[in-house]
Amino acid sequence: MPSFRLLAPALLALALCAAPQAAPAQSFSDVQRKDIEKIVREYLIAHPEVLEEAMNELSKRQAAADAEKHQASIARNAELIFNSPRGVTVGNRDGDVTFVEFFDYNCGYCKRAMADMLELMKADPKLKVVLKEFPVLSQGSVEAAQVAVAVRMQDPTGKKYLDFHQKLLTGRGAADKARALAAAKEAGLDIAKLEKDLGSPEVKATLEENLKLAESLGMNGTPSYVIGKQVVIGAVGVESLREKINNARCGKATC
Numbered sequence: 001m002p003s004f005r006l007l008a009p010a011l012l013a014l015a016l017c018a019a020p021q022a023a024p025a026q027s028f029s030d031v032q033r034k035d036i037e038k039i040v041r042e043y044l045i046a047h048p049e050v051l052e053e054a055m056n057e058l059s060k061r062q063a064a065a066d067a068e069k070h071q072a073s074i075a076r077n078a079e080l081i082f083n084s085p086r087g088v089t090v091g092n093r094d095g096d097v098t099f100v101e102f103f104d105y106n107c108g109y110c111k112r113a114m115a116d117m118l119e120l121m122k123a124d125p126k127l128k129v130v131l132k133e134f135p136v137l138s139q140g141s142v143e144a145a146q147v148a149v150a151v152r153m154q155d156p157t158g159k160k161y162l163d164f165h166q167k168l169l170t171g172r173g174a175a176d177k178a179r180a181l182a183a184a185k186e187a188g189l190d191i192a193k194l195e196k197d198l199g200s201p202e203v204k205a206t207l208e209e210n211l212k213l214a215e216s217l218g219m220n221g222t223p224s225y226v227i228g229k230q231v232v233i234g235a236v237g238v239e240s241l242r243e244k245i246n247n248a249r250c251g252k253a254t255c
Contacts, residue, residue, distance in 0.1 A: 066218070067230070069218065070229070071229045073216050073218070073231075074217070074226060074229055074231070077213055077216055077217075081100055081217075081226050082098045082130065082226075084209065086149075086205070086209055086210075087100070087131065087132050088130065088131040088132075088152050088158050088162075089128065089129070089130050089158055090121070090129045090158045090159075090161075090162050091127050092125060092126055092127060094128070095127050095128030096126045096249060097126065097127055097128065097227070097228065097248045097249050098128045098130060098226075098227075099117070099127055099128065099129045099130070099225065099227055099245060100129075100131075100225060100227070101113065101117060101129070101130070101131055101132065101223055101225050102132045102210065102219055102222060102223065103131065103132070103134055103222050103223050104133075104134055104135050104137045104141045104145075105133075105135070105141055105168055105169060105175035105180070106137045106138055106141045107137060109223060109235040110223045110235070111170060113235045114169050114170070115238075116237065117129060119238050120238060120245065124245065131161075131165065132213070133145035133148050133206070133207060134210055134219070134222055135207065136221075136222065139176075140174050140175055140176035140177075143175075143177035143180065144175040144176060144177065145207055146180075146207070147184060148165070148168075149202065150197040150198050150203060151184055151187075151194065153197050153200070153202060153203075154189055154190060154194065155189070160187050163188075164184050164189065167186050168183040171183060181195075217231050218231065219233060221233060221234065225241070227241070227245055227247075227248050228245075228248025230247070230248070232244060
């Protein structure tokens with residue numbers, strides 16, 4: 001049986017085979033390849049923890065690569081992400097950190113995320129919050145998002161929008177046009193104007209802008225966030241969000 005002491009040169013041989021400037025794998029005979037495979041297999045069976053270490057390292061490298069891609073995408077699209085007039089700004093408009101949330105009105109996790117957002121706004125007077133409709137779950141989601149855009153068009157301050165947003169996101173049943181209009185009425189919006197604005201090109205342009213941004217940022221679900229130079233996917237919880245805000249503000253989890 002081959003000694004494990006042969007593992008290092010065997011793995012080196014495998015690495016050389018994979019290297020761009022190495023000799024082709026055909027330079028090893030069938031017997032040599034079988035010997036190498038046997039040595040590696042026996043070593044991994046004897047030391048399965050190596051697989052976990054390798055997977056952890058792979059995850060770290062993938063996370064680093066994703067973070068690099070996210071940062072590049074944020075830099076390319078910064079103006080639209082943080083300052084587009086098609087986003088809804090609440091909180092401190094002149095805040096030192098901008099917290100951008102992409103959401104769907106039929107997303108169950110977005111309900112919890114809304115509570116996190118409200119808590120962060122209350123506790124952090126320097127936080128600027130930007131809301132972007134990202135309807136990906138159903139046709140009802142699209143209809144609700146269209147009404148939301150019309151609400152934004154009618155309410156540049158964002159105050160009635162936030163009231164509408166909470167009513168629709170926390171209401172019972174699936175969100176659609178009817179439920180969105182009912183929430184808008186409760187929030188004191190002009191329903192006749194909303195119905196008219198639903199046919200505006202601005203509604204379509206807003207949703208297209210948001211969807212393109214989300215795609216560019218690699219977002220595949222809701223809620224998703226942009227905080228500083230980071231893209232955050234999923235309802236990660238208020239404490240995790242707070243740490244990311246602090247990292248954007250002062251480079252540390254706690255400022």
